[in-house]
Amino acid sequence: MIDFDYAVPTSLSEAVSLMGSNGGSARMLAGGTDLLIMMRAGRRLAKLVVDAKSVPELNELSLTDSGLNLGAATSCKRIWDDEPVVQAYPALNDSASIIGSVQIQGRASVGGNLCNAAPSADCTPTLIVHSGVCTIAGPNGTRQVPVEEFCTGPGTNVLQPGELLVNIKLPSAPTNSGAHYLRFTPRNEMDIAVAGSAAFVQLDESKQNFASARISLAAVAPTPLFAKAAGDLLVGKPVNEESIQQAAEAAKAVAKPITDMRGTVDQRIHLVGVLTARALRKAVERAREA
Amino acid sequence: MSTTIERSSQYKVIGKDVLRPDGVDKVTGRAVFADDVHLNGMLHAKVLRSPHAHAKIRSIDVSEALKMPGVRAVVTSEDFPPIPEGIVKEEGAAFFALASDKVLFRGHAVAAVAADSPHVADEALSKIKVEYEVLKAVLDPREAMEPGAPVLHEKLNPMSFGARLEQHSPNALQQITSMGDIEQGFREADVVVEREFTTKTVHQGYIEPQSCVVDTAPDGSVTIWSTCQGPFRHRDNTADLLQLPQNKVKVIPTEIGGGFGGKEVPYLEPMAAILSRKTGRPVKITMSRSDVFEGTGPACASYMRVKFGAKKTGELVAAHLYFCFEAGAFPGAPVGGAVGIGLGRYKIPNQLVEGFDVVVNKPRTQPYRAPGATQIHFATEGVVDELCEKIGMDPIEFRLKNVVQEGDRNVQGVPFLRIGGVEVLEAIKNSDHYKTPLEGPNRGRGVALGFWRNGGGMSSCSISVHPDGTVSIIEGSPDLSGTRTGIGMQAAETLGIPFEDVRITVVDTDSVGYTMGSWGSRTSFATGWAAIEAARDVNLKMVERASSIWSVPPEEVEVSDGTFYHRDDGSKKFTFKQLAARLNATGGPVVGSSVVDPTRGVGPAFAANVVDLEVDPETGKVTILRYTVAQDVGQALHPGMVEGQLEGGTVQGIGWALNEEYFFDNDGQMRNSSFLDYRMPVALDVPMIDTIIIEVPNPGHPYGVRGVGENNIITPPAAIAAAIHNAIGVRMTDLPMSPGYVLQALWQQNGH
Numbered sequence A: 001m002i003d004f005d006y007a008v009p010t011s012l013s014e015a016v017s018l019m020g021s022n023g024g025s026a027r028m029l030a031g032g033t034d035l036l037i038m039m040r041a042g043r044r045l046a047k048l049v050v051d052a053k054s055v056p057e058l059n060e061l062s063l064t065d066s067g068l069n070l071g072a073a074t075s076c077k078r079i080w081d082d083e084p085v086v087q088a089y090p091a092l093n094d095s096a097s098i099i100g101s102v103q104i105q106g107r108a109s110v111g112g113n114l115c116n117a118a119p120s121a122d123c124t125p126t127l128i129v130h131s132g133v134c135t136i137a138g139p140n141g142t143r144q145v146p147v148e149e150f151c152t153g154p155g156t157n158v159l160q161p162g163e164l165l166v167n168i169k170l171p172s173a174p175t176n177s178g179a180h181y182l183r184f185t186p187r188n189e190m191d192i193a194v195a196g197s198a199a200f201v202q203l204d205e206s207k208q209n210f211a212s213a214r215i216s217l218a219a220v221a222p223t224p225l226f227a228k229a230a231g232d233l234l235v236g237k238p239v240n241e242e243s244i245q246q247a248a249e250a251a252k253a254v255a256k257p258i259t260d261m262r263g264t265v266d267q268r269i270h271l272v273g274v275l276t277a278r279a280l281r282k283a284v285e286r287a288r289e290a
Numbered sequence B: 001m002s003t004t005i006e007r008s009s010q011y012k013v014i015g016k017d018v019l020r021p022d023g024v025d026k027v028t029g030r031a032v033f034a035d036d037v038h039l040n041g042m043l044h045a046k047v048l049r050s051p052h053a054h055a056k057i058r059s060i061d062v063s064e065a066l067k068m069p070g071v072r073a074v075v076t077s078e079d080f081p082p083i084p085e086g087i088v089k090e091e092g093a094a095f096f097a098l099a100s101d102k103v104l105f106r107g108h109a110v111a112a113v114a115a116d117s118p119h120v121a122d123e124a125l126s127k128i129k130v131e132y133e134v135l136k137a138v139l140d141p142r143e144a145m146e147p148g149a150p151v152l153h154e155k156l157n158p159m160s161f162g163a164r165l166e167q168h169s170p171n172a173l174q175q176i177t178s179m180g181d182i183e184q185g186f187r188e189a190d191v192v193v194e195r196e197f198t199t200k201t202v203h204q205g206y207i208e209p210q211s212c213v214v215d216t217a218p219d220g221s222v223t224i225w226s227t228c229q230g231p232f233r234h235r236d237n238t239a240d241l242l243q244l245p246q247n248k249v250k251v252i253p254t255e256i257g258g259g260f261g262g263k264e265v266p267y268l269e270p271m272a273a274i275l276s277r278k279t280g281r282p283v284k285i286t287m288s289r290s291d292v293f294e295g296t297g298p299a300c301a302s303y304m305r306v307k308f309g310a311k312k313t314g315e316l317v318a319a320h321l322y323f324c325f326e327a328g329a330f331p332g333a334p335v336g337g338a339v340g341i342g343l344g345r346y347k348i349p350n351q352l353v354e355g356f357d358v359v360v361n362k363p364r365t366q367p368y369r370a371p372g373a374t375q376i377h378f379a380t381e382g383v384v385d386e387l388c389e390k391i392g393m394d395p396i397e398f399r400l401k402n403v404v405q406e407g408d409r410n411v412q413g414v415p416f417l418r419i420g421g422v423e424v425l426e427a428i429k430n431s432d433h434y435k436t437p438l439e440g441p442n443r444g445r446g447v448a449l450g451f452w453r454n455g456g457g458m459s460s461c462s463i464s465v466h467p468d469g470t471v472s473i474i475e476g477s478p479d480l481s482g483t484r485t486g487i488g489m490q491a492a493e494t495l496g497i498p499f500e501d502v503r504i505t506v507v508d509t510d511s512v513g514y515t516m517g518s519w520g521s522r523t524s525f526a527t528g529w530a531a532i533e534a535a536r537d538v539n540l541k542m543v544e545r546a547s548s549i550w551s552v553p554p555e556e557v558e559v560s561d562g563t564f565y566h567r568d569d570g571s572k573k574f575t576f577k578q579l580a581a582r583l584n585a586t587g588g589p590v591v592g593s594s595v596v597d598p599t600r601g602v603g604p605a606f607a608a609n610v611v612d613l614e615v616d617p618e619t620g621k622v623t624i625l626r627y628t629v630a631q632d633v634g635q636a637l638h639p640g641m642v643e644g645q646l647e648g649g650t651v652q653g654i655g656w657a658l659n660e661e662y663f664f665d666n667d668g669q670m671r672n673s674s675f676l677d678y679r680m681p682v683a684l685d686v687p688m689i690d691t692i693i694i695e696v697p698n699p700g701h702p703y704g705v706r707g708v709g710e711n712n713i714i715t716p717p718a719a720i721a722a723a724i725h726n727a728i729g730v731r732m733t734d735l736p737m738s739p740g741y742v743l744q745a746l747w748q749q750n751g752h
């Protein structure tokens, strides 16, 4: 690991100006569970590391009538420790409580998971199905980007040099809705998804038909994938195994995985079907309980 | 989790769960491991490793690295004295002197840099320019045995694990043993099963990476602090490579965070010694986890073909075992050992075993807990399970019918003394687990039997008696698994004193006589025996002293249970403490010492498993529901630690069975050299394990001790494969039985 400078800004404006210094080679540090490992391995270089944990806006976690304001540096542990947040967004809790281990979750942030832009990121599909929107701050002010447009490839995202992610806003969950995220890993903890699937469903008043649905997939494309068509086809359909299998098939159709040490193309496409069906069943169950 | 002991003897100290003396230090962090050693002026070194699986080294230019501020020295193979033929006795040990003309695997050490900090050393590695001419690599043992395959070495050393092998082809050595007439045997068989099996490279996964601090004095003498299983082998190899007298190399074994066979050889010490000599300062090298995966010795991958024939009534009549072990870049896979135990657990009148030690462009393998046995048992027990199915016989009854017993002869023709194969099978048969029916879809049960011959060899020990009646014991076996406790207990038992009066320390190579390393399930057996002999020597000398105090002939003085007394005169009696208090004033202190080499008394041992599991038919993932291990341990010195060994070996076996593998790409690069992607089981992956400790005392050892540490890893892959078959009806013939592979097998079964 090469020597680097380290700064701890205490305001957003200070953070933005630090990120803009050093000719764009500054990197933000939230939990560091991706960054430090990559710097050690020489896969990320930074002359300046800017710590996110003392910037108030980056550490907000507030639940209001309009939804959730999730500061980018909020750790997974803060999410699963916050009972109202867990109640309102159980799928976010599903994601936050499977990353790494308890020790990792004490540091790892949702924003870091998103910015790191791994195809296998466990939080990102959940943010996508909840229609999350990113607030980005930079030298030219702030801008908003839907989560599903944030990642651009393995390890790359829409942030321009000098920009940072401030927060992710999730709209409040409508009535009769439910969501679930699950992944497949050979181990039961400390593992990276072979494939993952998040589902959000809203049922009609009878709770017998889908009013809307969103599905998003992990580890089966260069970025976390929004499987829009798979969710859309459920609109107006009755809640039954046939509809669920149709959506699962549609999700399989958009998956474009690769074969690597974690799984093969065939295995991953098959898993997308299995996991999407399971995610939908659980999301429906949660919607009916709600 | 439950533990049952079927106890056979009663002792005063042995067999009790005494407090282990190293426990508090390990739990509180006081214990000193190699990386905890800090010396004044110490430098830090890092190792440059080959990026290619097979290449000629055209040139190495270290000048830019040496110019970096903070860099103190660089070592390459040129700094080592030329290695005379035969001087380095261990196969392949020459490679601890760094790659010279060729690199033979990705991760092969090429150079090392010593600098003021590990970060500077790390950065300096990128400044070393190595020009390679990339050669075609061979990564599969069967391809390596084909004519025309890339050749790794001009000559192969024919010694493997003490056995002499024969050259088979440029990349392979072979060993063949046979008994009876297999063709005749297969003709007599009513049922024959033949299958091929493979297993992948797996790592021991010890939690502490290799680490050492080496200090070379101006007179050239070398002091080494190292995490090692065999300090004397480290000393001898280092002395050989540096061409120093053995008394100029001292190895101080630190506490060790696991080894399992992986810390038997000095990967770092010789190069660190040269860096220290060049700089006049102590040098530390600690591996990263990816160094450990790529630069040390994992357990060998294998290809195996097994054919067994049996009568309808269940008797095995013929067996043919053909296996290729992937040695890695240098020969030395455990072929000899596997030939010895491969079929050893059953009475098979006609058998042929052909073993091959094949070099390929991968890391040079090392033993891993019962080296070779897990692979062989996966294949042979798999075929046995299938025979049971075909004959329609209960798998335990089948094994009871065929298992070797006292008086049967092993492959070398030597009759077994008392052994516990029947007992472990009966224990499983009578266990609550086996008697409880398993219900539910996609669930299955499997059993397997494992056999391991255990080891003996040289050990030394000495015991000083202090005036207050406490004693200090020194011995030379690094404590991987609580052995110092069990060794101290054997001494205390022999002296007839409480364990609390014993202090036992593992010392350096200058302080105790030659002791073979802590491997081969030999330590509690052989070094324990050395402690017994040293204690007997103490007793003998104390008897003499009592006789001189009492002015009676020594023959009239006896000792039992720590009391010295006159045969006939009841008034003449000393407790151990009373006599100890008299020693210094009556002729000086008593020190007992011993050297033993108890190869004959080694007690082979058995373990049997029953496992229940469930397969998710949609994902192929296996969940272990219940696991019971029965193992014959001879005599449980410390039942708590014995239980730990049974559970630990089983967990490692479960990892090997289900998920662990080196994932190599086509260029021989390991793609998963981290614990995140090399999937050893975590706590949530294993159930609580029930252990049944069987004591069939080893008649070859004073307290009936048999090796305990290795046997337990042998059976899990075989038992799990049998259970998967029982659950979903497919025969799994390759390890690991990872979800992707189980899924594929299910697809094949359904004509997908």
Ligand SMILES: Cc1cc2nc3c(=O)[nH]c(=O)nc-3n(C[C@H](O)[C@H](O)[C@H](O)COP(=O)(O)OP(=O)(O)OC[C@H]3O[C@@H](n4cnc5c(N)ncnc54)[C@H](O)[C@@H]3O)c2cc1C
Residues within 6 Å of the ligand: A027, A028, A029, A030, A031, A032, A033, A034, A035, A036, A037, A052, A058, A072, A073, A098, A099, A100, A101, A104, A107, A108, A109, A110, A111, A112, A113, A114, A115, A116, A120, A121, A122, A123, A159, A163, A164, A165, A166, A190, A191, A192, A193, B676
């Ligand atoms: C042992 C282990 C297990 C893991 N298991 C999982 C797992 O199961 N699932 C999973 O998805 N991931 C896993 N990870 C990866 C990692 O923990 C997660 O991606 C985590 O959410 C990253 O968060 P962080 O706060 O640590 O990010 P950091 O490492 O601090 O940052 C990650 C990246 O995002 C950038 N960044 C962070 N915050 C901002 C910001 N506000 N603005 C701009 N850029 C920013 C950083 O510069 C860096 O490039 C694991 C990692 C480890 C070490």
